[in-house]
Amino acid sequence: MENNFLLNDELLWDYADGLLDPVQHQQVAAYLKQDMAWKIRLDAIVLEQQRFGSLPLEKPNAGFADRVMAAWTLEQRVQKAMPAAPDWILRLIPVVFAVLILMPLLGLLSGGMQHSIPVRNLPFELPAFPIDAFHSFGASPVLFYGVLFVLVFLTLRIFEQFLQLRLQHGKR
Amino acid sequence: MAATITDESLIQMALSGRQIAFSMLVKRYENYVFTLALRFVKNREDAHEVAQDSFLRAFRYLPDFRGEAKFSTWLYRIVFTTALNHLRKKNPDIRSLNDETKPLQIPDQGTPDGALTLEQNDRNKSLHQAIAHLSADDAGIITLFYLYEQSLDEICDIMGLTMTNAKTKLCRARQRLKSVLDDKFAAEIKEWR
Numbered sequence: 001m002e003n004n005f006l007l008n009d010e011l012l013w014d015y016a017d018g019l020l021d022p023v024q025h026q027q028v029a030a031y032l033k034q035d036m037a038w039k040i041r042l043d044a045i046v047l048e049q050q051r052f053g054s055l056p057l058e059k060p061n062a063g064f065a066d067r068v069m070a071a072w073t074l075e076q077r078v079q080k081a082m083p084a085a086p087d088w089i090l091r092l093i094p095v096v097f098a099v100l101i102l103m104p105l106l107g108l109l110s111g112g113m114q115h116s117i118p119v120r121n122l123p124f125e126l127p128a129f130p131i132d133a134f135h136s137f138g139a140s141p142v143l144f145y146g147v148l149f150v151l152v153f154l155t156l157r158i159f160e161q162f163l164q165l166r167l168q169h170g171k172r
Numbered sequence: 173m174a175a176t177i178t179d180e181s182l183i184q185m186a187l188s189g190r191q192i193a194f195s196m197l198v199k200r201y202e203n204y205v206f207t208l209a210l211r212f213v214k215n216r217e218d219a220h221e222v223a224q225d226s227f228l229r230a231f232r233y234l235p236d237f238r239g240e241a242k243f244s245t246w247l248y249r250i251v252f253t254t255a256l257n258h259l260r261k262k263n264p265d266i267r268s269l270n271d272e273t274k275p276l277q278i279p280d281q282g283t284p285d286g287a288l289t290l291e292q293n294d295r296n297k298s299l300h301q302a303i304a305h306l307s308a309d310d311a312g313i314i315t316l317f318y319l320y321e322q323s324l325d326e327i328c329d330i331m332g333l334t335m336t337n338a339k340t341k342l343c344r345a346r347q348r349l350k351s352v353l354d355d356k357f358a359a360e361i362k363e364w365r
Contacts, residue, residue, distance in 0.1 A: 013346055017317070019324065019339055052318035055296055057203040058210050060220055065198045068227045072194060075228065 007031050007038055016045045093162040100155050179243040186234060198227055204244070204320065205251055211311040212255035214304065222258050226251045241329060245322065249330045252312070259308070298357045305352045310345035317342055 005027050014020050015028040032039050177196070185193035205226055210219035230250050237246055303311050309331075316322045316330060328338050 010343060010347070014339075014343065017342070019342070049318060051295065051299065052314070053321065055299055055319055057319075058207040058219075058300075059203055060206040060223060061216075064206070064220065064223070065195065065202050068198050068202075068224050069191070069195050071224060071228060072231055073191070075232075 005031060007035070009041070012038065012042055013045055016042060016049060093158055093165070097155065097158050097162065100151060100158070104151070180239065183234060183237065183239075183243065186231070194231055197230075201227075201244070201247060205247065207319070208248060208251045208312065208315060209255055211303065211315045212252070212308045213258060214308065218258060222251065222255050225258070226254045229254060241326070244320070245326045245329055248316065248320070248322070252330050252332075255308070298353075302349055302352045302357055305356065306345065306348055309341065310348050313338070313341050313345050314349060 007028060011020075011024075011028060015025065020028065032042060179197070179200075182193045182197050182200075186197065202223070206219055206223045209222040209226065210216065213219050213222055226247070230247055233250075237243065303314060306314065312331065313327060316327050317324070322330065324335060324338050324342070327333065327342075328335055331338070333341065
């Protein structure tokens with residue numbers, strides 16, 4: 001018998017449940033070989049485990065499976081009834097979204113280039129961008145922030161629509 | 173005798189749109205799902221709701237089931253999260269099933285099985301009642317480990333626990349069940365020990 005090893009009920013339960021590591025498992029097994037009282041206790045524990053394991057399952061009320069199937073069929077019908085988003089809409093929306101984001105950026109970039117780089121030194125001719133229109137646009141804060149707000153709002157709405165359509169499309 | 177169709181085959185059939193496969197999965201697992209739901213939510217009415225929601229969620233996400241775990245383990249994980257959501261809806265303060273420790277309604281045992289002896293019936297009834305006195309977490313882990321024979325690894329997967337945590341919880345649940353049996357069902361268990 002191991003000198004420093006003390007067996008207790010919890011350890012024996014863990015042994016019976018197969019929760020011990022190999023070293024502990026061996027220690028308990030060796031202990032049990034030499035102690036009949038603990039061996040009897042182990043048999044009682046195994047019997048209790050069997051009782052837990054043989055408990056009959058609870059049964060739902062009659063017709064439960066039918067109700068689940070009815071709910072599932074209904075859910076599938078509702079999903080099928082939702083209008084499918086045509087593919088071209090799904091492709092168009094990100095394009096519009098990209099254009100809305102890219103146009104002001106391109107405008108700013110092009111405007112900046114016309115100011116900072118002498119146009120005559122370029123090997124190609126830059127298209128004239130209506131910077132003056134931007135100047136007057138920027139001069140009126142109401143106009144500037146108004147248009148900015150509308151642009152942001154439209155962008156977000158379009159993005160939201162895109163996500164919704166993708167979601168519906170993905171469920172199919 | 174007809175061979176039993178495996179879960180994997182039923183899942184494949186269900187994914188290809190055969191309604192009968194869904195129906196067979198419900199019939200195969202309804203008692204397991206319902207019992208587990210009852211252990212978590214503690215009353216039959218709520219357990220019906222949780223069990224039905226669990227099946228619907230499982231069917232909805234069936235295309236995502238990759239077969240890395242057993243179907244039953246995956247399904248029990250859905251029951252666990254559905255039960256937790258259900259309890260949170262009723263009591264937003266609940267963070268884990270361990271918080272749901274209020275005393276429970278003793279479940280109705282239904283019609284006794286004629287094949288079982290009276291002694292077995294009494295014993296089972298006492299055990300069911302004792303388990304019903306445990307917290308949702310304890311009752312769930314005891315049910316999964318002893319009744320459904322899920323391994324500790326699978327229980328970790330179902331209940332989102334670490335291995336050490338699962339071992340500790342199982343050990344504590346066992347101790348609490350023993351103390352409930354000793355305190356409340358001493359007379360009954362004296363006969364069958």
